Amino acid sequence: MNTNEHVIEVTDLRRVYGGEFEAVRGVSFSVGRGELFALLGTNGAGKTSTVELLEGLAPPSGGQVRVLGHDPYTERGKVRPHIGVMLQEGGFSSELTVAETVRMWAGCTSGARPEREALALVGLSRRAAVRVKQLSGGEKRRLDLACAILGRPEVLFLDEPTTGLDAEGRQETWELVRELRETGTTVVLTTHYLEEAEGLADRLAILHAGRIAVTGTPAEVTASQPSRISFELPAGYFPGDLPPLASLGITGHEMEGRTIRLRTLELQRAATELLVWAQRAGVELRGLDVRSGSLEEAFLRIAREASQTSEMTAEKERVA
Numbered sequence: 001m002n003t004n005e006h007v008i009e010v011t012d013l014r015r016v017y018g019g020e021f022e023a024v025r026g027v028s029f030s031v032g033r034g035e036l037f038a039l040l041g042t043n044g045a046g047k048t049s050t051v052e053l054l055e056g057l058a059p060p061s062g063g064q065v066r067v068l069g070h071d072p073y074t075e076r077g078k079v080r081p082h083i084g085v086m087l088q089e090g091g092f093s094s095e096l097t098v099a100e101t102v103r104m105w106a107g108c109t110s111g112a113r114p115e116r117e118a119l120a121l122v123g124l125s126r127r128a129a130v131r132v133k134q135l136s137g138g139e140k141r142r143l144d145l146a147c148a149i150l151g152r153p154e155v156l157f158l159d160e161p162t163t164g165l166d167a168e169g170r171q172e173t174w175e176l177v178r179e180l181r182e183t184g185t186t187v188v189l190t191t192h193y194l195e196e197a198e199g200l201a202d203r204l205a206i207l208h209a210g211r212i213a214v215t216g217t218p219a220e221v222t223a224s225q226p227s228r229i230s231f232e233l234p235a236g237y238f239p240g241d242l243p244p245l246a247s248l249g250i251t252g253h254e255m256e257g258r259t260i261r262l263r264t265l266e267l268q269r270a271a272t273e274l275l276v277w278a279q280r281a282g283v284e285l286r287g288l289d290v291r292s293g294s295l296e297e298a299f300l301r302i303a304r305e306a307s308q309t310s311e312m313t314a315e316k317e318r319v320a
């Protein structure tokens with residue numbers, strides 16, 4: 001697997017709807033061969049708008065996209081045979097059966113896998129004779145996936161592939177995605193499930209309001225987030241009685257009732273020194289909770305900052 005080769009290159013990408021609303025505002029990233037890159041984001045962050053440009057479904061309003069060295073929109077014929085696309089809405093005919101749907105797609109796909117193989121891969125073999133309209137939401141997602149991987153694509157785009165699946169279906173899809181990746185398929189995944197990105201992605205980006213708010217490997221993104229320590233202040237104690245917070249590597253704190261919440265990028269030092277202090281003072285830190293930074297923390301911080309910014313903007317508009 002040569003991950004030095006960039007299969008996808010996105011530079012300062014922009015997408016404007018209706019001549020005024022900029023849904024994608026200067027997004028840049030690259031994806032190496034065989035990598036799984038996940039795009040996460042708050043609702044309306046611009047994930048689908050970005051991925052559609054990579055799939056060549058629309059031209060960018062600005063910037064550049066290269067997929068396998070070509071412009072996916074103007075050179076669609078060169079790119080399309082090598083990519084697989086699983087959209088949020090497959091748009092299948094509800095009257096066709098599962099097998100007929102796959103056969104129809106196979107007819108438009110060069111070098112398609114045998115229908116049985118595609119259905120077996122997504123766990124739909126026993127539903128082959130069922131009409132699409134009778135499938136559950138999760139089964140429809142599996143059919144979408146079967147069609148996306150029919151042509152053994154070099155690059156696979158998965159737009160929220162596990163939405164609507166139960167826990168077992170989700171695990172099975174993850175297993176399949178891992179297998180595809182192991183055989184060298186490059187995957188771009190959009191998802192709302194943080195554990196999906198954490199478990200599958202080599203690298204990820206969290207989009208917010210059309211821009212990349214944070215990017216890196218899951219470990220890098222997680223490590224950049226503060227860890228948290230919270231506990232109840234012992235009776236008769238005040239925050240000022242604790243050792244100076246800055247000396248513990250605490251970067252922020254807040255109180256809620258008697259509970260104090262601390263943020264730190266040096267979890268081990270902060271936790272050790274607090275416990276030593278409590279031991280010496282002979283007090284118990286009730287409800288002590290120590291939590292490492294997580295992808296969820298990164299995501300929530302971005303969403304929180306976003307809502308604070310939009311509240312401030314609304315306030316400014318009210319005052320004006």
Ligand SMILES: Nc1ncnc2c1ncn2[C@@H]1O[C@H](COP(=O)(O)OP(=O)(O)OP(=O)(O)O)[C@@H](O)[C@H]1O
Nearest residue numbers: 017018021023041042043044045046047048049050
């Ligand atoms: N065809 C369109 N015309 C106008 N605005 C659009 C259009 N498609 C999307 N938008 C807007 O662009 C923004 C980004 O939408 P997009 O679907 O790309 O976000 P997303 O990150 O995929 O969201 P979600 O997680 O909710 O699917 C949203 O504000 C959306 O309302």
